[in-house]
Amino acid sequence: GEEVAQTPKHLVRGEGQKAKLYCAPIKGHSYVFWYQQVLKNEFKFLISFQNENVFDETGMPKERFSAKCLPNSPCSLEIQATKLEDSAVYFCASSRHEGGSQYNEQFFGPGTRLTVL
Amino acid sequence: RKEVEQDPGPFNVPEGATVAFNCTYSNSASQSFFWYRQDCRKEPKLLMSVYSSGNEDGRFTAQLNRASQYISLLIRDSKLSDSATYLCVVKGKSGGSNYKLTFGKGTLLTVNP
Numbered sequence: 001g002e003e004v005a006q007t008p009k010h011l012v013r014g015e016g017q018k019a020k021l022y023c024a025p026i027k028g029h030s031y032v033f034w035y036q037q038v039l040k041n042e043f044k045f046l047i048s049f050q051n052e053n054v055f056d057e058t059g060m061p062k063e064r065f066s067a068k069c070l071p072n073s074p075c076s077l078e079i080q081a082t083k084l085e086d087s088a089v090y091f092c093a094s095s096r097h098e099g100g101s102q103y104n105e106q107f108f109g110p111g112t113r114l115t116v117l
Numbered sequence: 118r119k120e121v122e123q124d125p126g127p128f129n130v131p132e133g134a135t136v137a138f139n140c141t142y143s144n145s146a147s148q149s150f151f152w153y154r155q156d157c158r159k160e161p162k163l164l165m166s167v168y169s170s171g172n173e174d175g176r177f178t179a180q181l182n183r184a185s186q187y188i189s190l191l192i193r194d195s196k197l198s199d200s201a202t203y204l205c206v207v208k209g210k211s212g213g214s215n216y217k218l219t220f221g222k223g224t225l226l227t228v229n230p
Contacts, residue, residue, distance in 0.1 A: 004145055033218075042163075043204075043220035056217060098216055106218060108160035 002026065004109030006092050007074075012115045013082045021112045022074040025094030032075050033053065033093040034067060038104060043091075049075065050098065082116045089113050118143050123205045123221035131229050134195050138224050140188040140205030147209035148216075150181055152190045155202045155223065164190075164203070195228045202226070 005024040012017050027033050034046040045059040049093040060067070064082075069075040079086055093106040130136050138152075150167040166170065167179040167188055176224045178191040188205055205221035 036216075042222060043218075044221070045217040048217070059217070089158065093218075104216075105163055108162070110160050111158075114159075 002014060004092055004107055005074075006090075006109035006112050008112060009110070010113045010115070012117065014117055016081050018020060019079045019082050019086070019114055019115070019116075021077045021090050021092075023077070023092030023094075024074045025092070026096075026107055027094050029094035029107075031095045031098045031106075032069055033095075034075075034077050035091045035093065035109070036088045037091060038085075038088040046069050046090075048098075055098070079114075082114075084116050087114060087116045089096070119131055119221075120144060120219045121205055121207050121221040123203075124224050125172075126224035126226070128224060129229060130226070132195060132197060134192065134228070135193050135201050136195055136226060137192075138190040138198070138205070138226075139204050140190075140221055142186050142205075142207045142219075144186070144207070144209055145186060147173045147186075147207045149208040151205040151206040151208070151218075152177075152179060152188075153206050155204055155218075157201075161204055161206075161220075192226075195226075197228050197230060200226055200228045 003040040007022045032049045034108040036044045045058045047060045048066050052069045064080045067077045091111045092109045095106045097104045119199040150169050152164045153161040154164045167181045171180045176193045180189045202223040202225045204223045
């Protein structure tokens, strides 16, 4: 597609429940990124993929968070046993290429708002 | 020290005003610099890249000073539609990561009629 698609738009979970978020990158984009935005606009990089391979997972919490990008499927971000502090908007972005150049623009999806009660 | 720091704001200005946003970054190896705009908890959208020589796009002017590790955004003749949160974003290798985007906290701008 022409835009990054994310589902669901909103997700409500009780503490301890599992949450799974999905992202379909723009067609032709090889790189997918996940970011977490909590209150006060703090964006945190979580993980990135080059096709189905993990490109950079330095921001990913070691426990409870996992992510995948499988061929012919939307990418997913899964949180096992959610906690209150996981409440945030999770944005997915995609880019055609990667590297330090400013020409490798990342296009963001509309986000999934996760609320953990 | 935060990797990317911005004016905390918020800024409230009348239509037609000129407003400037400032940003500093701590990683001297940063390679690319951007201003993003985010409306009311929607997704961030690229406003403009920031080039070493400075660049202008209509009413918007961005400047980069690599020696001072400082980035700025100037908006002239502000419009009501400029009301948004402006995010300073830096790209580079950091802490073992590959070319991640690092965001400032953002500065909220409200343009009043």
